[in-house]
Amino acid sequence: MYVCMYVCIDQMVREALRDDRKVMMTKSSSIDLVTQTDQKVEQLIIKSVKEKFPTHRFIGEESVAAGEPCDLTDFPTWIIDPIDGTTNFVHAFPFVAVSIGFCVNKQCEFGVVYSCLQDQMFTARRGRGAFCNGEPLQVSTEEDISRSIIATEFGSNRETEAIDRMFSSLRKIVCIPVQGVRSAGSAAVNMCLVASGCVEAYYEIGIHVWDVAAGSLLVTEAGGVLMDVEGGVVDLMSRRIIAANNRTLAERIVKEIDSFSPTRDDAPLPKQ
Numbered sequence: 341m342y343v344c345m346y347v348c349i350d351q352m353v354r355e356a357l358r359d360d361r362k363v364m365m366t367k368s369s370s371i372d373l374v375t376q377t378d379q380k381v382e383q384l385i386i387k388s389v390k391e392k393f394p395t396h397r398f399i400g401e402e403s404v405a406a407g408e409p410c411d412l413t414d415f416p417t418w419i420i421d422p423i424d425g426t427t428n429f430v431h432a433f434p435f436v437a438v439s440i441g442f443c444v445n446k447q448c449e450f451g452v453v454y455s456c457l458q459d460q461m462f463t464a465r466r467g468r469g470a471f472c473n474g475e476p477l478q479v480s481t482e483e484d485i486s487r488s489i490i491a492t493e494f495g496s497n498r499e500t501e502a503i504d505r506m507f508s509s510l511r512k513i514v515c516i517p518v519q520g521v522r523s524a525g526s527a528a529v530n531m532c533l534v535a536s537g538c539v540e541a542y543y544e545i546g547i548h549v550w551d552v553a554a555g556s557l558l559v560t561e562a563g564g565v566l567m568d569v570e571g572g573v574v575d576l577m578s579r580r581i582i583a584a585n586n587r588t589l590a591e592r593i594v595k596e597i598d599s600f601s602p603t604r605d606d607a608p609l610p611k612q
């Protein structure tokens with residue numbers, strides 16, 4: 341099933357990159373884009389899984405956008421971002437990923453991130469390590485943030501308060517100083533870069549559970565840590581995350597972040 345699904349998705353994304361990168365609609369803001377490929381990939385994944393596991397549940401980015409609930413329960417649940425980096429996809433910017441996390445009892449059991457244009461298949465199973473195209477992954481051993489590259493994203497929220505806090509945090513981190521700040525335009529790819537050891541840490545306020553479910557397992561199975569931006573235990577529904585190579589750097593980043601709390605992914609939908 342999985343090989344067939346992978347081949348279909350790979351072909352679907354590559355053909356669409358060539359022939360159809362049109363924006364179909366926007367969601368939370370004029371820059372929160374959706375294409376037909378986002379929807380077709382998510383439908384293909386859900387259909388393929390349902391055929392084999394009809395009782396399993398799903399949290400899919402585009403299904404949630406269409407009104408499906410975003411509730412993570414103890415049931416086996418597939419958490420899907422069909423295209424992480426849709427804006428990149430529309431612009432043919434080369435970081436476009438399919439992210440699938442599988443959770444049971446609210447714990448990720450395996451995660452897959454396929455970076456389409458790099459043809460890199462990142463995989464992790466809980467307790468069995470993280471891999472890229474079969475090669476084991478290990479986070480960076482760097483303990484000094486002034487010798488680190490930090491990744492972050494600004495997402496699609498342009499509310500003044502959120503932007504002010506994001507830029508205040510960014511300014512403080514840049515001026516530590518760190519050796520570099522990067523934005524792949526995909527949370528999933530940023531987390532794969534942490535798991536691969538080429539970026540020491542990634543943080544963001546504004547992500548969704550589908551952006552980071554698979555990547556969170558990749559990071560921990562590669563020896564890294566996850567933390568809330570205020571230093572506590574990460575909550576994948578809180579829309580806040582730090583994924584780092586070690587606690588030292590994660591705690592250092594906590595000190596510089598002006599945190600805020602976006603509406604949770606599992607917040608009750610506003611009454612109609």
Ligand SMILES: O=P(O)(O)OC[C@@]1(O)O[C@H](CO)[C@@H](O)[C@@H]1O
Pocket residue numbers: 373401421423424425426427493494495496525526527528544546547548551
């Ligand atoms: O909408 P998409 O393409 O699935 O998600 C793209 C994205 O920019 O939104 C997140 C929140 O800002 C980012 O971290 C993530 O990479």
Ligand SMILES: [Mg+2]
Pocket residue numbers: 421423424425527550551
């Ligand atoms: Mg995403």
Ligand SMILES: [Mg+2]
Pocket residue numbers: 378401421422423424425426
């Ligand atoms: Mg997406």
